[in-house]
Amino acid sequence: MSVPTGSVPRSDGWEKVTGRARYAVDMALPNMAHAAVVRSERAHARITGIDRAEAQAAPGVIAVVTADDLGYLGRRFGHIVCDHPILAVDKVRYYGEPVAVVVAETPQQAADAAELVWVDYDDLPALTGAAGALASDALIHEQSYPPPGEAFLGVAPAASTDNVAHHDELAWGDAGAALAAAATVVETTASFPLVYGYAMETYNAVADWQHGSLHVISTAQHPLMVRKELARIFSLPLAAVRVEVPYIGGGYGSKSYTKLEPLASVVSWAAGRPIKVTTDIEGAMNTTRADGAVVTVRTGFDAGARICARDIEIRFDTGAYADNSPLVLTKSINRSFGPYRVPNLRVRGTAVYTNTSPASSYRGFGAPQGALAGELNMDMAAERLGIDPVELRRRNLLAPGDTIIDGKRPLDADLVADLDAIVAALERPAPSGAHAPADVAGRVRAADSASAPATDGGHDAGSGPLRGWGVAVSASDAGASPISTAQVRMHADGSVTLLVSSTEMGQGSRTALAQIAARELGVPMEAVAVGQSDTRFTPFEWTTGASRTTTVVGLAVQAACTDLWNNLRAKAAESAGVSLDRTEVHDGRVYVDGEALTPAEVIRQWFGADAGEVVGVGVIRRDGATEMLPPFWEIGAVGVEVSVDTATGEVTVEHLVTVGDVGHAVNPDLVKGQDLGAATQGLGIALWEEMVYDGEQLTNPNLIEYRVPRLRDTPRRITSVLAERGDGAGPYGVKGAGEGALNPVPAAVAAAVGRAVGVWPTEVPLTPPRVWSLLQEAANEV
Amino acid sequence: MLPELGLVRSDDLDGVLAAVDYDHAPYAGGTELVPAMGLGLRRPAAVVDLKRVEALRGIDVDAGAATVTIGAAVTHRRLSDHPAVREHLPTLAAAASRVGNARVRSTGTVGGNLCFAEPRSDLGCVLVALGATAEVRSARVTRTLSIDELIVGAFETSLEPDEILTTIAVPFEPPGMSYWKLQSYERPTLGVALVVSESRWEVTVGAATERPTRAVLAAGDTAGLAAFVDGLELSDDMTGPPEYKRSVLRSHLGRNLGATA
Structure with missing residues (x-):
């Protein structure tokens, strides 16, 4: 008999450790056939013909399905903008987009025959970057799409495309006038990469259409959302659509809403058999990623270093289809200015269609993109104002009960206490050493680096690695x-x-x-x-x-x-x-x-x-x-200390501090696991992860070259603090955990590396060659 | 996805040599071949299992000739753990202990590593620096090559389709040898093997070059070293541009040779 409080062992631990837990990829239905997806080999092109005769004649092939075969079924999905063809209709909008599906008795037969489907294309301009897509006359979507029903959570899609999937704004006061009157204005622009929400299990689905009913087993995070879209595509009542979700091998938001399920379902309908569709890593990267972003933040401060205005511009690279990105953008706007007192605000956001893998939800949901520029901006401001960056934050953070956004739940967290907990754990050098006199605006030489011990195994014995630290906070209006x-x-x-x-x-x-x-x-x-x-x-x-x-x-x-x-x-x-x-x-x-x-x-x-x-x-x-939304503000509060190898540009995370401001931890070990996992994913973005397009194609569609954090990348020291103040609306005062610790990590690492190297970064991931470039820049400036 | 494949198994070398040709790919650990097949880069009708051939699995010390002969199907793990290798070839043992990841080291083999000729590899660089030679056999002929003659380019060897690498003969490690690599990603970005004596600097650079590239210089020949480093054609890929790799190389040589390369 075990008491249900505290860090009880996971109830699924035994199954998972012994390998007996079942996932969608393990599922099979009687008489099931296997599908292989024929994917586009163009980033942007008209389809002028699909020759499937050879594939159809291949051994074991049951059917070759294209958009032309879907009868009365809906052709597109998308819960906010119904812009996403299940199989490409007339044109393709990214390299890797599903064009046809081969159904065969075995996965091997399907895969072999998929190579015998010949697609003819008429190339269109490939717009693989957001700036280029905004500037181009070529349209990725020539038409607007009616919303799939009521506006989803009040997010109305852009009326005319112009390669804009969504635009939104948030403003109060008069940011322009306040910035003009400010004693100091600090501007920061930072780029957030295209990242893949790597999960051990990719997207997998089994679908069985029978007359008047549809049964799907998949990796969906939100089975009821998937049911709704499938019911619409098949014109079935909700009750006739059954979506089962066994254990999922990792989600991170990447499996939210509808992904592979319509494809598996329409193919089952067309082939008259239960169908299994699986993806490999490349297929998964070509299913969903996170929105890349370029964010510019201008903050005005009064003579007392208090924020008088923030003016923020967010540009998302949303990829070929909107998916959940309009909502991610709206949330990114709400989260971009930080949990600070901002009397005058203007935030403008644009989600841009590009000819790349479609973006959608990803752990943090727009918060990491905004926090990177927003929090780095606070560090740059602290340097400019000659104030300790912790003190600058303390002076501007909202107090419990303060309004962040009018009409929303007041702040249900004590951020100053969280910040103090980070600083206490970080044992950072005294503030006097932390902000050495800046040599030029926007640059800082880190005095603490000089006293750093040489711990780099003998490399660079002359100077030793540089050291730097950073803290960052964020608050998300949990959707x-x-x-x-x-x-x-x-x-x-x-x-x-x-x-x-x-x-x-x-x-x-x-x-x-x-x-x-x-x-x-x-x-x-x-x-x-x-x-x-x-x-x-x-x-x-x-x-x-x-x-x-x-x-x-x-x-x-x-x-x-x-x-x-x-x-x-x-x-x-x-x-x-x-x-x-x-x-x-x-x-x-x-x-x-x-x-x-x-x-x-x-x-x-x-x-x-x-x-x-x-x-x-x-x-x-x-x-x-x-009643009041959001149900809670999800807090992110982290600190890092890094060392930088001056010869190689390699960054080592010496110390990571997370504060889980969760109200009450029902299972403290699980909460700490979430914090460490989220922070580690943030370290991946900060240091390694980036989907790189070279021309039309993704150059690193595999885990050899798309580098996710590994065991050796774990910070040398980890301090996980739980702040349990019972201030949440959930049971026993609970608030959410799971994403918060990711959100501020890229910003904190960028600030730490900036302090170590002496040049503020403008992009992540801070890969060794990029840090080396910063080191060259710093050397040239001195 | 892997296609359906035939499997040829034999316990003796002659049986294996009779089977290997362009459509029958030699196979041991599969850590290079299987991903290549998965990507459709290599489509053999069958694989020929080398793992059961005793002649490919030995690690033999010849004290008189001061060499260690290593079977091509020896795994990285066995190589790195073997007492004789650790005693006579400590740098090679250490490099093998850091190849890839635990899974690769447990199944991947020395022969597979060399024959795949992936530039971003450690063992080729270390073996070139050690002056190792490779024995290559087919049903027709037996040849002995230097590693430099075996690896002729990126993913390119001088092996004929019916030939397999059988053993590698490695002279005992000389004093003054070291191997260092920069490995920020899954594979090394840059590998540098040095053999430094009072009279000579031997520098072998791998991973960032198409194949391991060696220079033998008189000790103190900083001009020659600089010319060697400047003349290297370094790769431009996700792990960094050539100027970055050259800078890291210069810095490593500077620290270890006390020279400004």
């Missing part, structure tokens, strides 16, 4: 729409099956939600089973995104447990033939006239047998604790 349903079914022995449609992608939500149910019902962990999400059986859940689950689904579970207790009480009263007011519930027992009954006894008594079950349902909507 956690409070729509969630949970069901707890208590069985005749008092054990419980918990049904939710949250997906388990490694974050540990099944464990944390089981802990909440066990705690509410007074049963041990072993007595709670959590079902796999399956739209036919598990109740409605908006998404598994925005770090929502422990907060929003946790509230639904808590409400379901309350409902279950009420039902037990009513049944106990009914069995005893007494009125409800003679019953009460406490300490895991139902009391009837003071006599204690276990829940199991109540159930057996009521059914008159050792059988039956009692169900509790919990529903969360915009009401009560979750």
Whole structure:
């Protein structure tokens, strides 16, 4: 019997460690055929012909499917802008776009035959960069698309394309006038790379269309969102579409909304067989990535180093299709100016279509893009103002209860305390040494580098590595729409099956939600089973995104447990033939006239047998604790210390400090795991990860050249702090964790490297050759 | 995705040599061949398993000739862990212990590494610096080549389709040898093997060059060293532009030869 509080072991640990956990890629249906996707070999071209005769005649081939074969089915998907063809219609918009699908008896036969599909193209200008796409007369989308239904979360797509997928603004006060009147204005421009949300499992789906119904097993983070789009494409009622999601081998937002499911489904319809579609790393990189960004921040300060205005321009490289990027852009705007008092603000954002892999959600959801320029700007400002960068932040950070954006939930976090916790853990050099006199505006020589110990194994014995540190903070208005349903079914022995449609992608939500149910019902962990999400059986859940689950689904579970207790009480009263007011519930027992009954006894008594079950349902909507949006502000607060090898430009992260400002940690080990994982992903962006297009093609569509963090890249020292102040709207004061620790990391690393080297970076990742270039620049300036 | 493949197995070298040709690719660890097949760059009808051939698996010391003879199908792990290799070829053992990752070291072999001729590799550079020779055999003929004659370009060897590399004979490591690499990505960006004595500087540069490139200079010949470094054609790829690699190389040589290259 284990107590459900604290860092209990993950309930899926045994299955996963022994390799017996099942993922979508493991799934098979009887009589299943296999699909191979024929992908575009042009970045932008008209399709003038597809010759499939040779492929159709190849061994084992059942069908070769193109957009022409889809009958009455919808041709496009896209929950905000319905711009994304399931299979290319008339033209292709990026290298790697699905053009046709070969269905065969075996995966090998499908793959072999896919090479025999001949596609003729008429080339169009390939616009692989956002600046070029904005300047070009060539249109990637010649037409506008009607929204697929009601405007999604109030995001209306751009009316005319002009290679703009979305534009949005946020403003108050008069930023222009305030900047003109400011004592000091500091401007920063920083580029955020195209990154791939690498997960151990790629995108995989099995689909089975039968007359009047569709069954899909896939890697979808949001099965209910996928169900909605599939129902529209197939003109089926929601109930006729079943989306099952087993364990997902990593999501990071990259598996949110609809990805491979329409393709697998329409091919099953066309071929008349259950179909399995899998992707390799290259196929996954050609399915979704994160938005690249160029962000310019201008901040005005008064004589007391207080922010008087920020003017921010965000330009996203959104790729060939909008997917969720319009919403990511809107959130990026909300998150770009930081959790500071900004009396005058203007933020303008544009998401630009380009002929590259389509971008969408990615851990942090627009926050890392904005924070890179925004937080680096604070460090540059501190240098210009001659103030310690921690002190500059402290002076400008919002206090708990302050308004960040009018009409939204006030700040539910103590950021100054978080910052103090970082500084205490970082043991950074004294502020006097941290901001040496700047030699020129925008440049700083780091005094702390001179005193750094030489720890580089004897290299560069003359000077030793340079050292630098950086801190950064961010606050995200969690896009956690409070729509969630949970069901707890208590069985005749008092054990419980918990049904939710949250997906388990490694974050540990099944464990944390089981802990909440066990705690509410007074049963041990072993007595709670959590079902796999399956739209036919598990109740409605908006998404598994925005770090929502422990907060929003946790509230639904808590409400379901309350409902279950009420039902037990009513049944106990009914069995005893007494009125409800003679019953009460406490300490895991139902009391009837003071006599204690276990829940199991109540159930057996009521059914008159050792059988039956009692169900509790919990529903969360915009009401009560979750009436005000966002349900919580997700906080990112990190510090890093780095060393830089002056010969090679290699950056070593000597110390990483994360502060998880989570209100309450239901399972502290899982929260720390999220913080370390998110921060490590941020280090990947800061130092290594970048999808590089050379001409029309991605040059590094593999994990040899798209370098993700490895064990040896782990910071030499890690300090993980949890700030539990009970200030969240979730159960026991919970707020979300999972993305926050990524958001400020690229900015903190860029600031640290800038301080070490003496030149502020303008882009990440800070690969060794790029840092070497900064070192050359610094040497030339001295 | 891998195509369906035939598999030829034999316990003896003659059986293997009878099978190998353009469509029957020799196969040991598969760490290079399998990805190449996955990408469709190599499409043999069958693979010929070398792992069971005893003659390709030996590590033999000839004290008289002061050489260690290494079978082509010896894995990086076995090479790096072998006491005789650690004693007589410590730099090679250390380099092998840092090839790729644990999975590659457990299955990947010395022969596969050399025959794939991936420029971004450590062992070729170290073996060129050591003056190793390769024995190459087919059913027709047996040849002995220097590593420099074996690796003729990027992904290019002088092997005929029916030939396999059988053994590598490596002279005992001379005093004053070192190997250093810059490896920021999955494969090395730059590898530098040095053999420094009172009279000579031997410098072998790999990874950033199409194939390992060696210079033998009189000790103190800084002008010659500079000319060698300036004359190297260095790759321009994601791991950095040539000027970056040249700078890192100069800095390494400067630290280790006390010279400004």
